[in-house]
Amino acid sequence: MEDEHIMETIGMTRVIIRDGKVVSVDTPKLTFCPLFYKYRDMHVIDSDTVRKNIEQRISEYGLFTERRDLSQGTFVGFGTSEIFMSALKRGTLDAVVSACDGAGTVITASPELVQGIGARLSGLVKTSPIPAVIERLEALGAAVLDPDHASIEQVAGVRRAFEMGFGRVGVTLVDPAEARACKSIASGSQETVTFLVHTTGLRCTADTARWCDLVTACASRDIREHVSKRALLQAGKSIPIYAMTSRGKELLLDRAKDVTRPMVIYPSPLPALQGDQPEPLL
Structure with a gap:
């Protein structure tokens, strides 16, 4: 069986990995994700930033390989x-x-x-x-x-x-x-x-x-x-x-x-959206 793994990841980007290597990265459907901006300083989502992120996950955490960090x-x-x-x-x-x-x-x-x-x-x-x-x-x-x-x-x-x-x-x-x-x-x-x-x-x-x-x-x-x-x-x-x-x-x-960080809990109509949202919403 061929070693192949498919993701729809950052920005709803379809990524194909074979034998531990990223072989295909489609064009992202989103241009901005607040989560990856906060944690990875990713200001704009494009194919190159997605590729680098997945390659980093493979290198550091062994995703899609026998080195998988569990x-x-x-x-x-x-x-x-x-x-x-x-x-x-x-x-x-x-x-x-x-x-x-x-x-x-x-x-x-x-x-x-x-x-x-x-x-x-x-x-x-x-x-x-x-x-x-x-x-x-x-x-x-x-x-x-x-x-x-x-x-x-x-x-x-x-x-x-x-x-x-x-x-x-x-x-x-x-x-x-x-x-x-x-x-x-x-x-x-x-x-x-x-x-x-x-x-x-x-x-x-x-x-x-x-x-x-x-x-x-x-x-x-x-x-x-x-x-x-x-x-x-x-x-x-x-x-x-x-x-x-x-x-x-x-x-x-x-x-x-x-969760050890401070948080606030109060009654509110939902949704209660604040700050940056993903762009665009689909």
Whole structure:
């Protein structure tokens, strides 16, 4: 099987990596991201800056290679992996289904591994198996759904997690329709907590997102203009994450307990957007 990995990453740029090398970088759909401006001093998103960033991630963290670093500290206050990490630490979740380069869908109960997988990875569309990465994940107690093909099948991952005996399972999803499917799998005392990610350009209404416990706004116009108005809680102001349910709200508050920096909490109509937003919104 060809070693190939595809991302839609900074600025919704499609990037292809083969054998640890960036071989293709499309034209970004966004020109500015406040997150990468803050943490990487990236004033303008273009193909060259995206290429350099991905090459840096490969060099420093071993993404898409057998050198993959699976031990990462906190990257942002309220990132997807950080929120799930805190929920696992506090017992709000029993396991998380996520996607990892070189392994595809992964089920783990380890807070540290959830963070190690997700901290430096975003927008993974397709990946292929890297045996050394899969072996290390399994040695750390994770279950890889499809070690032969490294497929990304989150609904099947939730089903596997319940078969493994986990009761409350968190899952990252890119399709609101899959959120409904994941919810329907749970029975009895089982519960699926759905986190919709990678939403830039997604046509989404509050109705289509009703099966999502958490939603990240990314550079989505629809999330900001429609979905956010039904949210119970917002974390962040430039690229917000919205809790759509009481369980989602609980996860955001779990994470807030672990954030050491000062913060302000007050009632407000949503969305409450401040500062620079991604450009353009799609």
